[in-house]
Amino acid sequence: xxxxxxxxxxxxxxxxxxxxxxxxxxxxxxxxxxxxxxxxxxxxxxxxxxxxxxxxxxxxxxxxxxxxxxxxxxxxxxxxxxxxxxxxxxxxxxxxxxxxxxxxxxxxxxxxxxxxxxxxxxxxxxxxxxxxxxxxxxxxxxxxxxxxxxxxxxxxxxxxxxxxxxxxxxxxxxxxxxxxxxxxxxxxxxxxxxxxxxxxxxxxxxxxxxxxxxxxxxxxxxxxxxxxxxxxxxxxxxxxxxxxxxxxxxxxxxxxxxxxxxxxxxxxxxxxxxxxxxxxxxxxxxxxxxxxxxxxxxxxxxxxxxxxxxxxxxxxxxxxxxxxxxxxxxxxxxxx
Amino acid sequence: xxxxxxxxxxxxxxxxxxxxxxxxxxxxxxxxxxxxxxxxxxxxxxxxxxxxxxxxxxxxxxxxxxxxxxxxxxxxxxxxxxxxxxxxxxxxxxxxxxxxxxxxxxxxxxxxxxxxxxxxxxxxxxxxxxxxxxxxxxxxxxxxxxxxxxxxxxxxxxxxxxxxxxxxxxxxxxxxxxxxxxxxxxxxxxxxxxxxxxxxxxxxxxxxxxxxxxxxxxxxxxxxxxxxxxxxxxxxxxxxxxxxxxxxxxxxxxxxxxxxxxxxxxxxxxxxxxxxxx
Numbered sequence: 328x329x330x331x332x333x334x335x336x337x338x339x340x341x342x343x344x345x346x347x348x349x350x351x352x353x354x355x356x357x358x359x360x361x362x363x364x365x366x367x368x369x370x371x372x373x374x375x376x377x378x379x380x381x382x383x384x385x386x387x388x389x390x391x392x393x394x395x396x397x398x399x400x401x402x403x404x405x406x407x408x409x410x411x412x413x414x415x416x417x418x419x420x421x422x423x424x425x426x427x428x429x430x431x432x433x434x435x436x437x438x439x440x441x442x443x444x445x446x447x448x449x450x451x452x453x454x455x456x457x458x459x460x461x462x463x464x465x466x467x468x469x470x471x472x473x474x475x476x477x478x479x480x481x482x483x484x485x486x487x488x489x490x491x492x493x494x495x496x497x498x499x500x501x502x503x504x505x506x507x508x509x510x511x512x513x514x515x516x517x518x519x520x521x522x523x524x525x526x527x528x529x530x531x532x533x534x535x536x537x538x539x540x541x542x543x544x545x546x547x548x549x550x551x552x553x554x555x556x557x558x559x560x561x562x563x564x565x566x567x568x569x570x571x572x573x574x575x576x577x578x579x580x581x582x583x584x585x586x587x588x589x590x591x592x593x594x595x596x597x598x599x600x601x602x603x604x605x606x607x608x609x610x611x612x613x614x615x616x617x618x619x620x621x622x623x624x625x626x627x628x629x630x631x632x633x634x635x636x637x638x639x640x641x642x643x644x645x646x647x648x649x650x651x652x653x654x655x656x657x658x659x660x661x662x663x
Numbered sequence: 664x665x666x667x668x669x670x671x672x673x674x675x676x677x678x679x680x681x682x683x684x685x686x687x688x689x690x691x692x693x694x695x696x697x698x699x700x701x702x703x704x705x706x707x708x709x710x711x712x713x714x715x716x717x718x719x720x721x722x723x724x725x726x727x728x729x730x731x732x733x734x735x736x737x738x739x740x741x742x743x744x745x746x747x748x749x750x751x752x753x754x755x756x757x758x759x760x761x762x763x764x765x766x767x768x769x770x771x772x773x774x775x776x777x778x779x780x781x782x783x784x785x786x787x788x789x790x791x792x793x794x795x796x797x798x799x800x801x802x803x804x805x806x807x808x809x810x811x812x813x814x815x816x817x818x819x820x821x822x823x824x825x826x827x828x829x830x831x832x833x834x835x836x837x838x839x840x841x842x843x844x845x846x847x848x849x850x851x852x853x854x855x856x857x858x859x860x861x862x863x864x865x866x867x868x869x870x871x872x873x874x875x876x877x878x879x880x881x882x883x884x885x886x887x888x889x890x891x892x893x894x895x896x897x898x899x900x901x902x903x904x905x906x907x908x909x910x911x912x913x914x915x916x917x918x919x920x921x922x923x924x925x926x927x928x929x930x931x932x933x934x935x936x937x938x939x940x941x
Contacts, residue, residue, distance in 0.1 A: 393744040395747075446743055446744070447681075447747070448882075450687070451687075451882060451922070452922075455919040459919050459923070613759045613763070615755040615756075616755060616759035616760065616763075618755055619751075619752040619755030619759070620756060621752075622749065623735070623756070626748055626749045627735070627739070627749070630745055
């Protein structure tokens with residue numbers, strides 16, 4: 328975004344971001360050589376959930392559209408990939424890129440109707456879209472295998488080992504998340520933000536709100552399609568249940584828990600939920616109860632999510648430190 | 664038809680809460696389920712009559728709704744998306760708590776003695792209890808309609824729905840009104856669950872097949888319109904029955920296709936006028 332001269336604070340922020348990024352990358356790179364195969368599988372799952380959650384946040388956090396049917400696009404992408412490779416025996420790369428394209432087109436088509444409605448109604452229709460998609464996958468046995476799904480979807484030889492799958496998913500997710508990061512920091516991302524904060528003002532400065540919303544919706548659907556293809560590559564199977572409404576809610580809670588007003592919030596939320604779900608489900612069958620209490624606590628006590636809380640604590644510490652330095656105290660402004 | 668009637672009881676409470684307070688209460692199906700479990704528990708384990716069970720369900724679930732609104736949901740006023748998520752948390756919590764308390768085995772509630780018979784009606788056999796439901800549905804719809812349109816409380820509630828600040832300025836405690844409305848909605852859900860308990864098996868997950876069609880009924884019928892909701896429930900009941908009969912492959916999607924069509928072409932519902940835009 329910023330060109331030419333970079334202010335000192337922004338430079339230090341960039342340095343810090345680069346440092347955090349390097350640590351995360353190093354951790355991701357070392358993990359396959361120290362962790363168990365199951366941990367690898369779980370981590371791959373966390374990675375494409377990051378992709379799905381961050382793409383959902385393009386809608387929830389940046390545009391203010393609470394989609395309750397985001398898994399529909401993930402599911403469409405996953406089924407596209409599975410059907411193309413298993414039924415049509417298509418080339419891997421063709422199937423891999425067809426998945427997001429089909430999901431994106433589906434999002435474009437459904438988004439055209441969804442964004443005409445506001446707030447609650449938007450949530451409703453997206454939910455209905457997800458339900459219809461689920462029912463289609465469930466009932467259209469000839470195409471999708473119905474309830475028994477499509478087990479044993481083939482992957483190319485270079486993705487045979489779990490380690491290769493992991494690195495492939497990590498690379499794709501990192502690339503796509505970077506793309507989304509650039510999008511949210513582009514003029515278009517700012518337009519989305521403006522529409523969330525003040526639709527009338529956005530209209531006033533000449534933004535075609537509906538069109539921008541459709542673009543955001545399609546982009547998010549496209550990214551979810553990628554996540555769907557990665558899902559199939561990781562689990563080598565696909566079942567209608569990935570498109571249940573509860574899965575959509577899982578995604579939303581990832582976004583809200585991590586913090587929807589921060590780009591990396593949903594990524595943190597996704598990792599937390601994937602690992603928490605794994606730990607709790609191993610101990611008790613009452614995971615829904617735990618998740619329910621978690622949602623209630625997050626919504627009531629920290630609606631800005633983990634990143635919101637961390638930012639507030641950070642801002643407070645900075646304020647205190649600056650006061651001690653006897654300089655003019657300016658509360659830390661959150662980076663977005 | 665009887666399915667349409669129990670659907671109506673749930674949908675009317677939902678419509679009330681959504682229309683007046685703008686809260687999308689996902690947990691409504693769970694309240695319905697709590698009502699069914701309460702009736703089962705009172706009429707079986709405690710050995711009381713079915714009607715005592717119904718009464719306990721209405722009161723119990725109503726009070727539960729009051730508490731939920733007063734202490735939790737009222738904190739989230741004006742953040743409808745978070746409310747949606749929050750009520751969904753209750754779906755998970757209630758579902759698991761009932762499972763913890765009563766186990767996963769399906770429970771049966773016997774038909775009340777008064778309506779235990781079977782009527783022959785044009786060659787088909789028909790439980791008297793279903794007839795009772797079919798008669799009761801329109802009565803409740805009418806009572807709600809009159810209560811909303813003709814009584815003082817109904818007027819205040821409608822005013823609060825239209826302009827919360829203005830009603831507050833007139834010296835009326837809007838928060839209390841909302842709490843009462845939510846309680847009434849919950850009470851209707853409890854009643855719905857209680858009355859439905861003899862016709863279905865009381866078990867975990869019984870809320871799922873009810874809550875989504877109920878939402879569709881509210882949206883299709885138009886917000887806050889009991890008449891519209893009533894008609895929508897009848898339509899959905901018929902669509903479900905004939906859909907399963909003629910196009911079984913699509914049976915899961917029918918109601919959603921219906922809702923999508925209505926939202927695409929008449930977003931204000933069947934009965935309302937196109938007034939609200941936001």
